[in-house]
Amino acid sequence: MILPPKRAASATETGSPVKKLKESLGKEPVPGKVLVPDAQFSFQLGSQYLEKRVTQSKRIELPYSLIEAGRATAPPEGNFSGLLRLFPTTIGADVFPPYLIIRVQKIQPKPWPLTGGGLPVQFRTDKWVESFDRGRMGRGRKFLEDLDLQRTIDYNQDVLRQVVRVFQELKIKVRDIFWFGGFWQITIPDGTDIKLLPSSIASNPAFYRTKSEAPNPDPAALRSKPLQGVEYDDTTYTTAPNALLRPGIMLSSSVRTIIRNGESEESFKTTTSGILVTNRKGQMFITVATHGFEEDGLVNHPNPHKGTVIGRIIESLPGTDISIARLNPSLRYVNETFGTFAEPDSIRMNGISPAYPPHLRVYDALSMNNPFSGSCEGVTMALGATIPEEGDKDYVAHVWNLFENGDEPVDGSCGSPILDAEGKVVGLFRFKVANSSLCLSVSVIELREFGYEICGGEQTFT
Template identity: 90%
Template sequence: MALQFSPSRIRTSSAVISLQRSKQPSPEKRCLPYIATISPPKRAASATETGSPVKKLKEKLKESLGEEPVPDAQFNLQLGSQDLQKGLAQSKRIELPYSLIEAGRATAPPEGDFSDLLRLFPTTVGADVFPPYLIIRVQKIPPKPWPLTVGGLPVQFSTDKWVESFDRGRIGQGLKFLEDLDLQKTIDYNQDVLRQAVRVFQELKIEIRDIFWFGGFWQITIPDGTDIKLLPSRIASNPAFYRTMSEAPDPDPAALRSKPPQGVEYDDTMYTTAPNALLRPGIMLSSSVRNIIRNGESEESFKTTTSGILVTNRKGQIFITVATHGFEEDGLVYHPNPHNGTVIGRIIESLPGTDISIARLNPSLRYVNETFKTYAEPDGIRMNGVSPAYPPHLRVYDALSMNNPFSGSCEGVTMALGATIPEEGDKDYVAHVWNLFENGDEPVEGSCGSPILDAEATYLALKFTSGYQ
């Protein structure tokens, strides 16, 4: 089946008003709302002369909007000011006078001056740029929630002066490959580079499960027992690190929760009967009911995931993407669940080597490729198209966003670009993006099938993580 991205084509008027969620998921309420810019003293002085910039911003926005302040609101802070810690404690992104990212690669501060980073958080004793993270070494870990990024890099805190925060694995001890390509300096990561990197292992007859580029090094997953002496040491001028499958087990998408966490609110609204009856990416989908044996007793269960994007085939027929593992063999797609909802479509085909299926919607339903509205996006986000995983469309450390019924609106960052190798043994590969998302203080869960967008509102991929059963 040849599919193409479909713009917001199902409309009742020249403009569809994007709806806000009927229920705001608990994780969204915990998300940090602001972006703090650490400005040079002269620039920051006007923002901090009188009163707290955070307080003044809240008052100004509340007065103009008649409601609480807009997430993504940005304000300036000055190092050493009384407002610094108060502002940083509410900021999901902290921007420095310089960036720690250059062309999709992590870089040290100008002239190796880490002094600004050492003054951000109390009890800081050191800071290291250790891709893919910025490590802030402290005597005492600051209370959660923490910022997602500092200077564009994902941030981690550590009380250890030496321990690295990311296990890259062991470096290969074999030959260097693709030496005519220099990912370190002269070229950007793109699909052609990835294709050639995968071909290296095919020609060496070395089995791999996945391969990812972290903006300066490769990380590859190999079967247990693979001889490290045969594994490439550098690919396209970047070091290649390896982890075995037992060291990095593949997440099992079928290992779903038996029930949602107690006390966590999520959006299980039935939007087919809501005002305007318009469906969109990020609504709750469920499988049909099946009987399982738990603790020796039979009970009913169903899988819960979320909806993807609207696509069409060459004939103009309309479908939506869904997570394959979230449905039973009958292919029935319920919204929001089989107990309180209704069948809105049926899976007609699964894409080989992926966890993506195509579902045909019932003819009476309307679906639009626009996310739910948020304070930051009062009209929602209209998806612009599909972005291939190469610059300028997507780079490591690019900002991402996701909106689904479990996490609500949340932000993320691109950690790595790469591919997984289908289990069927096919010589081809499936391009993947390794993402990190925040939701206040815990990892994002239950987002199976949710579309992920880059800063240009371009559709990137489906989020397949653990869902609810």
């Protein structure tokens, strides 16, 4: 039996920006109260198939790993028998990167395990249905054959620059380029001739989807108020005793009045706070999601009705969806997560990750904590970049992520820092793709390109 960790309230002095416990546990958590799982499911197994019991995590550990140097691999000697015994009604198991696919007669209720042997798990009832649309493979010639991403080298920024240059020289304006630990997935303009597109890049197959086949979310759709009927932590932390702000608190834009069906309606955008940074002059700021605010640049916490303006945006970084905000004087901020009953110790963010191997590999573990997702676990799915339409950068480094697949929405997590297992900040959440579990984050390494660095310790704004 796997028991998923319950989102819980903080053990810190200012509370926690995690989702409140459900009605069955009361409106507010009580210290010492016994927590129960959101859901549970059972599976049959023999002791030879698992090294240890999973109790605090949704990650199923096997006697072997299905990952090798950031790439998916089959079980030893191609023996899938252990995977076939993990869950009831299993009819098949496949390693189809980037997923481990478990084919069952009946899918168990959520939440499901996040990973098995290190690979993200997906359940399917049809034994022939693929779990991931890679797109169409290019029919053109092979490029960068002197680079062997399959065996001899790791993905890195130099490889990425060369891949971007390939499409510049082909005069094909792609929207994004991502390496999924064994293959490329690239978004191209509608109408591009598939025969002109590279079939292989750096010894890895290249797959393509058009912009209409893989549309980015409409920014307007990312700016609505929180979903109705979902509880969020909208505590005003600026008024808490010994108030100390930190990444993951709820932020919002100013109120905007729109006319809908002939009637005026008030609306505001909700996001979450990012990390504390400093510029080359030693001045302090925090990061926020650009698309979550109006042109006036006012930053509200937790929202314009309940809270107050706590700062103002002073700069937006082109192509990144990152804005830099200065908080009001006397407000304190620290790059440290909130704790929970399950994990009382907070995580001190101890730097930024370059977001490429060996600092970060595909399938590496991630975490995120904010009022929308709760304290949740995640997985690195792909490393790559978007090609901006604004600014003078050739590309902006990004990471595809996957987070827990329970009932907690991650929509609205925009701006939240995503951490690796060492507490380094990998990226800042941008959006979740509709009808998909994939989430896009911009790499925080981009902050350095604009002269910003993560700031350590507790700081007071002046």
